[in-house]
Amino acid sequence: MTNKFTVTAKAHTDMSAVDLLASKCEKSNIELSKIKIKNLMKQGACWTKSAKPERIRKAKYEVKRGQTIKLFVDLNIQEQDMSELKCLHETHHYGVYYKPVGVLCQGTKYGDSYTILRELHKRMGREPFLIHRLDKETSGVMIIAYTKKGARAFSQQIKDHKIEKTYQAEVKGHPPESKRLESVIDGKEAILEYTVKKKLEKTSIVEVKLITGRKHQIRIQFTELGFPVMGDPRYGKGNGNDIGLQLVASKLSFDDPWRSGNFVTVEIPKEKQLF
Numbered sequence: 445m446t447n448k449f450t451v452t453a454k455a456h457t458d459m460s461a462v463d464l465l466a467s468k469c470e471k472s473n474i475e476l477s478k479i480k481i482k483n484l485m486k487q488g489a490c491w492t493k494s495a496k497p498e499r500i501r502k503a504k505y506e507v508k509r510g511q512t513i514k515l516f517v518d519l520n521i522q523e524q525d526m527s528e529l530k531c532l533h534e535t536h537h538y539g540v541y542y543k544p545v546g547v548l549c550q551g552t553k554y555g556d557s558y559t560i561l562r563e564l565h566k567r568m569g570r571e572p573f574l575i576h577r578l579d580k581e582t583s584g585v586m587i588i589a590y591t592k593k594g595a596r597a598f599s600q601q602i603k604d605h606k607i608e609k610t611y612q613a614e615v616k617g618h619p620p621e622s623k624r625l626e627s628v629i630d631g632k633e634a635i636l637e638y639t640v641k642k643k644l645e646k647t648s649i650v651e652v653k654l655i656t657g658r659k660h661q662i663r664i665q666f667t668e669l670g671f672p673v674m675g676d677p678r679y680g681k682g683n684g685n686d687i688g689l690q691l692v693a694s695k696l697s698f699d700d701p702w703r704s705g706n707f708v709t710v711e712i713p714k715e716k717q718l719f
Contacts, residue, residue, distance in 0.1 A: 448554070451476070451515040452493070455507040461490060462503035465515050478503075481515065487555035488562065489516045499556075516554045524558035533710045537594035537702060538575075538587055539564075540710040545583045545688060550574055564588060576602060576657065581677070584611070584693025585712050597701035602657070608697040611652040611662055612641075612718040614690035615671040616683045618648050625665045629658040636665060641719050647674055649719045651694075662691060692718055 453468035462481050469476045476484075482503045484490065490500040493512040500513060507513055528544035541560065543549070548559045556562040564572045573595035575587045587607075589595035601607050622639045635655035642649040648671070652662055663679045666672055672680020674690040694717055700706040711717075 447519045449474075449517050451517065452512060453507075453515075454512045455509055457509055458506055460503060461485065461500050461505040461507050461513060464507050464513065465490070476517070484515060484517060484555070487521075487557040488551055489518075489553070489555040490514070491516070491553065518554040521555060521558075526558065526563045529560060529563055532585065532712070533708065535700070535702065537591050538589045538598065540585060540587055540696060540708075542712050542716065543578050543583060543586055543693075545581060548580050549577045549586070560586075560588065575599060576607075578693055579660065579689075579691075581675075581689040582691050582693060583712075583716065585696050585710055586693065587696065587698075594701075598698075601698060601701070605655070606698065608695075609654040609657065609693065610695035610697075611654060612692045612694045613650050613652060613662060613666070614644075614647050614674045614718060615650055615666050616647055616674055616680065617671045618643055619650070619666075619669060619671040623669075625669060627665055627668060629661060629664055632656070632658055634658045634661050634665060636662060651719075690718065692716065694718075 451465055451468055451474060453464045455464055462478055465481050466478050485501055485503055488499050488501065491497045491514050492500060493514055524547055529547060530542050531539045532542055533540040543560060550561045551559045561572055561574055573589040575589055575595065575598045578584055578586055587598055589598055619640065624637045626635050628634060633656060636652055637655065638650045638652045640648050641651050663673050663676050667679040672683040674683050675685040675688045676683055695709065695711045697709040700708050
């Protein structure tokens with residue numbers, strides 16, 4: 445059995461989702477027990493096959509005659525400790541959270557159990573809204589909206605570049621003391637400014653002000669500069685280590701949309717910072 449595969453089952457008569465999938469697995473010589481199938485469903489790996497696919501989490505979900513469902517199986521998904529996901533600042537409309545390394549912001553078709561959105565949904569009993577993302581390998585502070593009104597307000601602030609994002613990174617070598625980096629990533633303008641805060645023997649600790657928010661922007665631009673982020677598994681050469689990506693979203697600053705003139709700054713705990 446491969447580590448990642450899909451089980452597609454069509455109901456020829458009304459029956460529960462778990463029974464339908466178990467029957468399909470047995471006929472296809474796929475070694476998945478009913479208990480394993482139930483766990484995968486709880487983890488958000490089962491979907492309706494329709495114009496707008498929806499997750500099926502309950503094993504007793506009744507699949508109607510002619511309906512097709514799909515189970516996406518990834519045997520490499522590991523449990524994550526979600527206890528380090530903590531709220532640092534909160535109002536009725538939003539919360540600012542610390543995201544630990546290894547935790548995804550949102551799920552994939554293979555599941556969403558160990559993600560910020562699913563974890564907060566379970567904690568609060570209502571669906572939260574993702575405003576921006578951090579890479580799986582990156583820890584740090586991020587905003588989660590609790591209401592649609594909050595999601596709209598912060599999405600507009602991000603579009604207008606009104607949310608100040610500060611990062612800390614350990615990079616290979618000793619770059620210039622401060623610099624503004626401008627380049628193009630995926631056809632879009634990418635801008636950041638950084639300042640060296642501490643020089644070590646073979647590396648430097650820098651503070652980065654992100655002007656734009658492109659995917660992997662800091663990692664890409666420091667690699668282009670010749671000083672890749674330490675521990676980056678994707679970008680750079682000679683920057684490997686034993687402790688993982690040394691990139692932290694350390695601070696967010698923004699205007700509270702519901703408290704005029706109230707400028708909010710939230711930093712991650714001191715022990716999580718690089719300097």
